[in-house]
Amino acid sequence: MQAINHVAGKAIPFGRKNVDTDVIIPAHWLKTITRTGLGKGAFESIKLEDGNVFTDERWAGAPILIAGDNFGCGSSREHAAWALLDMGVTCVIAPSFSDIFSGNAFKNGILTVALPQEAIDRLMEVAQDETIDIDLDTQSVTTPFQDRFTFEIDPFRKHCLLNGLDEVGLTMAQGETISTYEGKARETLSFLASPVLAA
Amino acid sequence: MTTAPRTLYQKIWDAHVVDQRDDGTCLIYIDRHIVHEVTSPQAFESLRAAGRPVRRPDLTLAVPDHNLPTTARRDANGNRVPIADPQSAQQLDMLEKNAPSFGIRYIGDADPEQGIVHVVGPEQGFSLPGATIVCGDSHTACNGGLGALAFGIGTSEVEHVLATQTLLLKQSKTFEVRVEGTLGAGVTPKDVILHVIGVIGTAGGTGYVIEYTGNVFREMSVEGRLTVSNMSIEGGARAGLVAPDETTFAYVKGRPYAPKGADWDKAVAWWKSLATDEGATYDKSVFIRAEDIQPTVTWGTSPEDTSGIGGVVPAPEDFADASKRDAVKHSLDYMGLTPGTKLTDVEVQNVFIGSCTNSRIEDIRAAAEVLKGRHKADNVKWAIVVPGSGLVKAQAEAEGLDRIIIDAGLEWREPGCSACLAMNPDKVPAGERCASTSNRNFTGRQGPGARTHLMSPAMAAAAAVTGKLTDVRDLAPMTEPA
């Protein structure tokens, strides 16, 4: 997983509330076999709307997305996070996120920043012409106009994101603890823990 | 380890803790991992990108099921019949390549052991009582019928298990669902679980693992217990459990991957110790009288929308909760049903007997018993019976059940998920009804606009015969009582 500390650049001023995972990536994109390539399907229905922010050249390739309340509600599909990453988005700012989405985002190295609605309104304004700056270390969002908003983040998640640690890598680092368990289990629960299949 | 009385769930949990964090999160060892084609490609992709191997390929089994058509997979010359949908073909192809390249045993699309993941696991003795079992599919809960702690996981977790054979989990609360008494004639395990979900609601088990207790489950076959536990997820719970007992041991013994010799005796001794201790408490309990359970069907688009077959379509006003009233209104619109209509007056155009809920041999037998000597109604356009595995198919054919089914005008198919979800060619047309033995009646689940009524295999067979939702008990007996 890519380490994240600083995200700076254009921010897509989307701002819509209750965006569900079906809007982020419609179900017919789920029959994929890779995490990549889903950017094309991201916000597919919104891209058909006149004057939408996703087909506007000004925000092409922007690393930040600004959204409304309850972003990522609906099904648990991890494809929503993959679609954002494939668009180049590594940070989403919104007043709130669905639990499952923020978990999936974290697992895929996307920083989710929750800020009060007033801050979102201000950032939406700034994002029209200017860039936005997110610093994970100091947990702050700043603009060229001296705006500064601070945000909360779970310390464990912060540590993982800053160091590019994914859960798989972290658990693999506990390999010896797992081996100890396996050794013990092979004695007491041999019928469960011994090799059962050969390819 | 604590000496306080423990539940079955706590005992299995305790036996699998590898490590515990300060916040109570545990690293839990996973004994068995089953992989299918839909939720695994991206997990394998990540492992490959990071150069990570599969930690325990010997505890992992790969089987394709969701995308496979249920028509012949080999032509007369033994060549593979191409799959029309290129994306389905690609997902299947990836699994077939990924499994051997990571050293994982793969059951092929035309192997006799192939079937729906949750049917294959228990059938092969790969799923065992007391084991922790995961698969990237929510109906993994099915395996809980053996007394295994089994639940579905997402793609990132599939990757985590492949790489580490563990998962980071927080302990769930426990929910006892006790059913006691005598089940009436024609009342099957499917009716029991549909009734239970009707009582507890689809959110009733959220945050809990359900343990099914009481004489009704103790007297139930293992296949019936698998049917019940399968739908724990529709009751909101991530997993369900039935304590392993002599019935379980008899079922598991001798299966291909079941423990043998001294290991078998050791296993049985441990399994016997897993039953919930006297004095252990559940976080909540519900008690249901077996006599209250009728042959049950769903009328709406949520699995909690159940009714005894003798009932009528309810009206939104029948519900106290405002948001439920709204949901019922939408449901009835989608289902094309008018409040007050007798359920037995509702016509069906399609019948699907199959899915991981009801595609084992006992299910096929129950359907065949109703179909024997009868024929499907003319208004039923499409009626298929899809065995859960190649071995179920072979067994049914050895018993002559396929003949009964075909003679009754139904199709007898190759094993797979089939019309349970619209991911392969078996779909229910928009606006049409289907009497289905699957587990989800969600909007669009069996195809865009499809209207699903969930029920037991016997009830679905009865609906095929009359062309309407039917109380199977009202069909005159065809065979002499034994």
Ligand code: SF4
């Ligand atoms: S039969 Fe249906 S519920 Fe079962 S695994 Fe297949 S798609 Fe899922």
